[in-house]
Every structure is written in structure tokens, then in C-alpha cells.
Amino acid sequence: MAAQIWGSEKRARRRREISAKIAQMPELHDSKPLPFMTREEKIMESARKLTILTEKMGQIIDPTDPAELYHLNNEVLGLEGNPMALHGVMFIPALSAQASDEQQAKWLPRALRREIIGTYAQTELGHGTNLQNLETTATYDLATQEFVLHTPQITALKWWPGNLGKSSNYAVVVAHMIIKAKNYGPHPFMVQLRDEKTHEPLPGITIGDIGPKMAYNIVDNGFLGFNKYRIPRTNLLMRHTKVEADGTYIKPPHAKINYSAMVHVRAYMLTGQAIMLASALNIATRYSSVRRQGQIDKSQPEVKVLEYQTQQHRLFPSIARAYAFQFAGAETVKLYEHVLKEMKSGNVSLMADLHALTSGLKSVVTYQTGEGIEQARMACGGHGYSMASYISEIYGVAIGGCTYEGENMVMLLQLARYLVKSAALVKSGQSSKLGPLVAYLGVKSEPTSLIDRIPNSGFTEYVKTFQHVSKRQTLKAADMFFGLMEKGEKREIAWNKCSVELNRASRLHTRLFIVEAFVRRVNEIADIRIKEALTDLLHLHVNYELLDIASYALEDGFLSASQLDYIRDQVYLYLGKIRPNAVSLLDSWEFSDIELRSVLGRRDGNVYENLFKWAKSSPLNKTDVLSSVTQYLKPMMEKARL
Ligand SMILES: CCCCCCCCCCCCCCCCCCCCC/C=C/C(=O)SCCNC(=O)CCNC(=O)[C@H](O)C(C)(C)COP(=O)(O)OP(=O)(O)OC[C@H]1O[C@@H](n2cnc3c(N)ncnc32)[C@H](O)[C@@H]1OP(=O)(O)O
Numbered sequence: 001m002a003a004q005i006w007g008s009e010k011r012a013r014r015r016r017e018i019s020a021k022i023a024q025m026p027e028l029h030d031s032k033p034l035p036f037m038t039r040e041e042k043i044m045e046s047a048r049k050l051t052i053l054t055e056k057m058g059q060i061i062d063p064t065d066p067a068e069l070y071h072l073n074n075e076v077l078g079l080e081g082n083p084m085a086l087h088g089v090m091f092i093p094a095l096s097a098q099a100s101d102e103q104q105a106k107w108l109p110r111a112l113r114r115e116i117i118g119t120y121a122q123t124e125l126g127h128g129t130n131l132q133n134l135e136t137t138a139t140y141d142l143a144t145q146e147f148v149l150h151t152p153q154i155t156a157l158k159w160w161p162g163n164l165g166k167s168s169n170y171a172v173v174v175a176h177m178i179i180k181a182k183n184y185g186p187h188p189f190m191v192q193l194r195d196e197k198t199h200e201p202l203p204g205i206t207i208g209d210i211g212p213k214m215a216y217n218i219v220d221n222g223f224l225g226f227n228k229y230r231i232p233r234t235n236l237l238m239r240h241t242k243v244e245a246d247g248t249y250i251k252p253p254h255a256k257i258n259y260s261a262m263v264h265v266r267a268y269m270l271t272g273q274a275i276m277l278a279s280a281l282n283i284a285t286r287y288s289s290v291r292r293q294g295q296i297d298k299s300q301p302e303v304k305v306l307e308y309q310t311q312q313h314r315l316f317p318s319i320a321r322a323y324a325f326q327f328a329g330a331e332t333v334k335l336y337e338h339v340l341k342e343m344k345s346g347n348v349s350l351m352a353d354l355h356a357l358t359s360g361l362k363s364v365v366t367y368q369t370g371e372g373i374e375q376a377r378m379a380c381g382g383h384g385y386s387m388a389s390y391i392s393e394i395y396g397v398a399i400g401g402c403t404y405e406g407e408n409m410v411m412l413l414q415l416a417r418y419l420v421k422s423a424a425l426v427k428s429g430q431s432s433k434l435g436p437l438v439a440y441l442g443v444k445s446e447p448t449s450l451i452d453r454i455p456n457s458g459f460t461e462y463v464k465t466f467q468h469v470s471k472r473q474t475l476k477a478a479d480m481f482f483g484l485m486e487k488g489e490k491r492e493i494a495w496n497k498c499s500v501e502l503n504r505a506s507r508l509h510t511r512l513f514i515v516e517a518f519v520r521r522v523n524e525i526a527d528i529r530i531k532e533a534l535t536d537l538l539h540l541h542v543n544y545e546l547l548d549i550a551s552y553a554l555e556d557g558f559l560s561a562s563q564l565d566y567i568r569d570q571v572y573l574y575l576g577k578i579r580p581n582a583v584s585l586l587d588s589w590e591f592s593d594i595e596l597r598s599v600l601g602r603r604d605g606n607v608y609e610n611l612f613k614w615a616k617s618s619p620l621n622k623t624d625v626l627s628s629v630t631q632y633l634k635p636m637m638e639k640a641r642l
Pocket residue numbers: 053066067069070072073084085088089120122123128129130131132162256259260262263265268269272351352355403404405406407410414417418
């Protein structure tokens with residue numbers, strides 16, 4: 001099963017080897033539990049480990065393999081980030097995709113050797129979503145052949161970029177490029193922020209940390225201002241766009257090609273979210289098979305809480321989602337790598353499809369991951385609320401994904417633009433022009449669903465039902481939009497009035513893609529036992545998901561009330577079938593105890609003893625009487641007693 005999850009036997013074996021090596025290297029372990037550290041201590045601890053990794057990484061992993069890097073990162077540095085997180089996740093990808101060959105030769109080897117640390121500085125205090133209204137300017141000075149970076153007012157301060165505040169000395173900065181008083185829109189520039197020797201901010205730069213956040217507190221998200229700060233013309237990233245010495249602008253082959261670093265993260269973060277969901281579920285499911293509370297049959301001893309159907313219903317559909325996200329994420333990464341290769345050689349024809357797909361997936365996956373992790377926390381009762389479970393930290397980190405790389409509603413609306421264009425093709429009889437991901441929009445469906453009507457139909461009737469609801473909602477939302485425009489509404493006003501319906505269409509389309517990716521994967525599996533276990537999980541997935549969106553299929557009679565009862569029964573049936581495999585389905589992800597960082601989710605199940613040990617190690621327990629007591633509470637009580 002690990003081979004299915006991680007993509008191959010080899011990958012699963014490599015993960016095990018890497019975990020085993022790390023287990024033998026105490027210098028790479030947390031020196032104490034992260035929840036007991038202050039933010040400064042955590043940052044220090046993480047930087048300490050990063051420097052060891054820089055020395056020893058080659059002995060542990062193949063540093064050119066992103067999957068191995070990611071595993072190393074999760075084991076050693078953990079989910080809460082590290083001082084170079086953005087360096088690997090956005091700075092290097094931005095340079096790789098957007099810098100010319102000459103620029104890459106100058107900067108990439110230095111970045112890869114970690115001579116410099118970089119980040120991606122785009123969002124500002126006043127604007128994150130609406131890139132067209134960013135306020136930082138890069139004005140070309142023809143006389144000196146330099147760009148002058150400037151922050152005209154407080155809302156133009158860069159705000160949020162990870163590791164910008166304290167760790168990075170370089171950044172890819174996105175600013176509006178102005179040449180001879182003409183604004184060419186946001187463009188990426190390579191900018192040195194700090195002196196390479198002293199690490200002091202360079203003159204003209206204001207920089208710092210934005211303060212503690214809901215999670216990710218090892219990352220120094222920062223602010224950055226420029227006061228007429230000059231950089232050479234050749235620091236504009238010029239793979240696709242060029243500015244000649246005389247100020248001539250050569251436009252890129254696609255207007256949004258400079259957004260590729262964002263698409264990179266959107267594509268890669270899906271499996272990251274799957275891992276976080278599976279981690280939280282692993283903790284909750286292991287604990288649920290240790291925790292005994294109450295009886296189902298009063299004549300029997302107390303049961304493991306995992307025996308309760310409500311507990312299974314809380315956890316198992318999310319187990320199915322974690323697998324589904326991992327499979328859909330793997331497909332998306334493949335597609336992204338393909339499109340990136342094509343883009344580099346000038347073919348930009350697939351960018352719109354990739355953008356639509358990653359926008360929808362990013363939104364649905366992060367939202368459902370958040371839901372699943374929060375349910376996992378609640379499923380652990382009181383101990384889930386303790387930082388000893390570590391689930392709240394996983395939740396805080398995962399939920400950040402709903403906001404970064406494009407706020408979820410906004411990204412769903414991006415996919416909706418693509419769906420509406422596709423709907424227009426269907427309406428004008430040009431269904432043959434639909435791309436493969438939306439081809440179903442042009443296919444006439446049956447009048448009613450055949451779920452439970454055709455024996456042994458596998459998942460086909462389920463997929464058709466998802467297609468039907470997605471198609472119907474897309475056409476309905478598009479009709480609403482076109483109808484308003486026909487009545488004379490301006491395009492943007494009409495769009496806003498339909499946006500809730502449009503986003504519903506985007507979610508349904510994305511959920512269909514996730515179901516299809518799961519079905520595709522299960523169909524490919526040769527090993528009978530693995531196929532059986534995953535087929536059970538897929539049964540739970542399609543029935544649970546369909547029940548969740550049933551109103552869309554009920555309202556036009558595509559599903560009947562009796563079919564809905566059948567679907568509900570299937571959910572209960574598969575909860576029971578999955579129960580014996582539940583812990584194994586999560587243990588198959590092979591997270592080590594080092595990586596999980598959870599007292600509740602320990603592999604050996606020795607929860608109570610270790611919870612007590614953990615509590616005793618709290619800094620508050622170093623002394624029996626705290627100074628808050630001697631200084632305030634004790635005098636208060638004494639005064640009251642007088
Ligand atoms: C040991 C050490 C270890 C280190 C690490 C190891 C690394 C291993 C690698 C593994 C990676 C794992 C990943 C895990 C991730 C976790 C890390 C978390 C870090 C978080 C970092 C966060 C960073 C950020 O948030 S950066 C800032 C992101 N900002 C946004 O996303 C802004 C959102 N807004 C937008 O994208 C745009 O403004 C948008 C799209 C809303 C509108 O843009 P616009 O320019 O205004 O567009 P408009 O004129 O309206 O035109 C729309 C038009 O354009 C099309 N379009 C838009 N975008 C694209 C695109 N990208 N591609 C193609 N087409 C695009 C759109 O479709 C419209 O088309 P039409 O409909 O045809 O008009």
C-alpha cells in the first residue's frame with residue numbers, strides 16, 4: 001500500500017531508508033517537544049538543523065529529488081516551516097521558470113549551494129488577490145539602465161512573504177514595471193535585500209517580521225519597503241519578457257506566464273495537504289483504537305472508541321479523501337511538470353487548463369483537508385485539544401493553504417471562468433472543441449441515474465452521476481450569467497451576482513475530477529489485496545461524496561429518494577468493512593514517530609504513560625510555585641484573608 005501512496009516500491013523503500021537514517025542521527029531530532037518552545041527557540045532550532053542538513057543532506061537523500069527533499073523536510077524540520085521554506089518552494093522555482101539561461105547561470109547555482117537565501121515577495125499590505133492593483137513600482141531609468149523600486153505608501157509594503165522578515169537576503173519581488181511612463185503590469189525582479197557579509201538590510205530597504213500567526217510560526221513572514229532602490233535592468237527576470245537597454249519591451253508568449261511560481265505551489269501543495277490530513281487521521285485513528293470509553297453491549301467491557309459508528313463516520317470518509325487527494329495530487333504534479341517543460345520551449349497552449357485545474361483543486365482540497373483535520377482533533381476528545389496531540393498545529397498549518405497561493409473563493413472563480421467558456425462552447429454547438437477535462441459537459445446524460453439499477457456496474461454509474469450534477473450546475477450558473485448580461489447587466493456585475501452559483505459549479509467539477517482520479521488509480525492496481533482494500537475505500541468515497549452533494553441530484557429527479565437510501569446504506573456498509581483495515585490504511589503512509597510529533601499518535605500506542613511524562617516536562621512544572629503566584633496570587637489571597 002505504501003507503494004501506491006508514494007508512487008512506487010522504490011519511493012516507499014527510499015522513504016523507509018531515509019527515516020531509518022534520520023532515526024540514527026540525534027542531532028536532527030527536536031531537542032525538546034516543539035509546543036514547549038518559544039517562537040525564537042523554534043526558529044533557532046530549525047536553523048540549527050538546516051545547517052546540519054546542508055552539510056549532511058547528500059548522505060541522507062538525493063537532494064535533486066523533490067519527493068525526498070519533502071520527506072526529509074517533514075521528518076527533520078517539520079510542518080511548522082523553516083528559515084528556508086520559501087527558498088525551496090518558490091524562490092528556486094521562480095528563477096528556474098522565469099529567469100533567462102544567462103540569469104540562471106548567475107543565480108541558480110548560488111541559490112542551490114545555499115550561498116544566498118531567497119523568497120518570493122508579491123503580496124502587499126493593501127493587496128494580495130488583485131495583482132493588477134499592487135502598488136510597488138519598478139520604474140525604468142533609461143540614463144542609468146536601472147529599475148528604481150519604490151514603495152509609494154504604507155499599503156504598498158510587501159507583507160506576508162515567507163522568510164522575508166529575517167532569514168532571506170534576496171527575493172524575487174513582483175512590482176509594476178513602468179517604462180517611459182507606460183505601466184506594463186506586475187513583473188518579477190531579482191532583488192538583493194541584505195548585505196551578503198553583515199546580513200544588514202541594504203540602504204533604501206525597510207524590512208522585518210510581521211509577528212506571530214495562527215501557525216507556521218517558524219517562518220518569518222515579513223514586510224518590505226523600498227525607498228527609490230536601484231537594481232540593474234538585467235535583474236528583471238527575462239526568460240519570457242524582455243526589456244532592451246533603450247526601454248523597448250518584448251512581451252511574453254502568454255500574459256500570465258510570470259504567474260508560474262504560484263501554479264508550481266498550487267500543483268505541489270495537494271499532496272502536502274494529503275500528507276497533513278493523513279497525519280492527523282493517523283493520530284486520531286491510532287488513539288481511537290487505544291482509547292476505551294463506554295460500552296456498546298452493557299454485558300461487555302468498555303470498547304475502543306473506534307467501534308462507534310459515529311467515530312467511524314467522523315474519520316473514515318476523510319481517510320478516503322486523503323488517498324483521493326494523494327492520487328489526484330500525483331496526477332496534477334505530472335501534468336504541471338509536462339506543462340512547465342512545454343512552456344519553457346514556448347508552447348503555452350496548456351496553461352489555461354492547468355490553471356483552471358490547480359485553482360479548483362487547491363480550493364477544494366485545502367477546505368476538505370481542514371474539515372477532516374478538525375474532525376480528527378474532535379475525535380480525540382479532550383486529549384485532542386492538548387498540544388500533545390499535535391493535531392491543532394497540523395490544522396493551523398494546513399488551513400493556511402485555504403488562503404495562500406490564492407484565496408479559495410477567488411481561485412474557484414478562476415476555474416468558473418474556464419467552465420463558463422466551456423458552457424458557451426456547448427451552447428453554441430461546439431462541444432467538439434472542449435478540452436478533455438470538460439468533455440463531459442458536451443455529453444447528453446441519461447434521464448435518471450442508474451446507481452443501484454445495473455448490477456456490477458462498478459463505479460461507472462457513480463461517475464456519470466457526478467458528471468450529471470457538475471454539468472447541470474455549470475450550465476445553470478452559466479445560463480444565469482448569460483441571462484443577466486442579455487438583460488443589460490455589465491459583465492462584471494452579472495458575474496458577481498452569479499458568483500455563489502459559479503463557485504458551486506467549480507466545486508462540483510473539482511470533486512468529479514478527484515473521484516475520477518481515485519477510480520483511475522484503483523483500476524490500474526494489479527495486486528488483488530491492495531485493490532480490494534482501496535476498492536472498499538473508493539466505495540465509501542463515492543457514496544459519502546454523493547450523499548454530501550445529493551441535493552443537486554435530487555432537485556431535478558436524477559436521483560430518487562430510494563436511491564438516496566441505497567447510497568446511505570452503502571456508506572454504513574463500507575464504514576463497517578473498512579473498520580478492520582482502518583489503522584493499517586493510515587499506518588501504510590509510514591509516518592515515523594519523529595515526523596508525527598504526537599504523543600497521542602505514537603506507533604506503540606503507549607499513550608497514557610507518555611502523556612503524563614509530556615505534561616511533567618512542561619516548563620511550568622520546573623517549579624512547584626510559580627512567580628505569578630508569589631508575586632500576585634499569593635498576596636491577593638493573603639490580603640483577602642486579613
Ligand atoms: C531541506 C529543505 C527543504 C525545503 C523544501 C523542499 C521543497 C520540495 C518541493 C515540495 C513542494 C511542496 C509544496 C508545499 C507547500 C507548502 C509551503 C507553503 C508556502 C506558502 C507560500 C505562499 C506563497 C504565496 O501565497 S505567494 C502569493 C500568491 N498570490 C496569489 O495567489 C494571488 C492570487 N491572485 C491571482 O492569482 C490573480 O490575481 C488572479 C488569477 C486572481 C487574477 O489575475 P489577473 O492578472 O488580475 O488576471 P485577469 O487580468 O483578471 O485575467 C484573468 C485571466 O488570466 C488567466 N490566468 C490567471 N492566472 C493564470 C495562470 N496562472 N495561468 C494561466 N492563466 C491564468 C485567467 O484564467 C483569466 O483568463 P480568461 O478567463 O481567459 O480571461
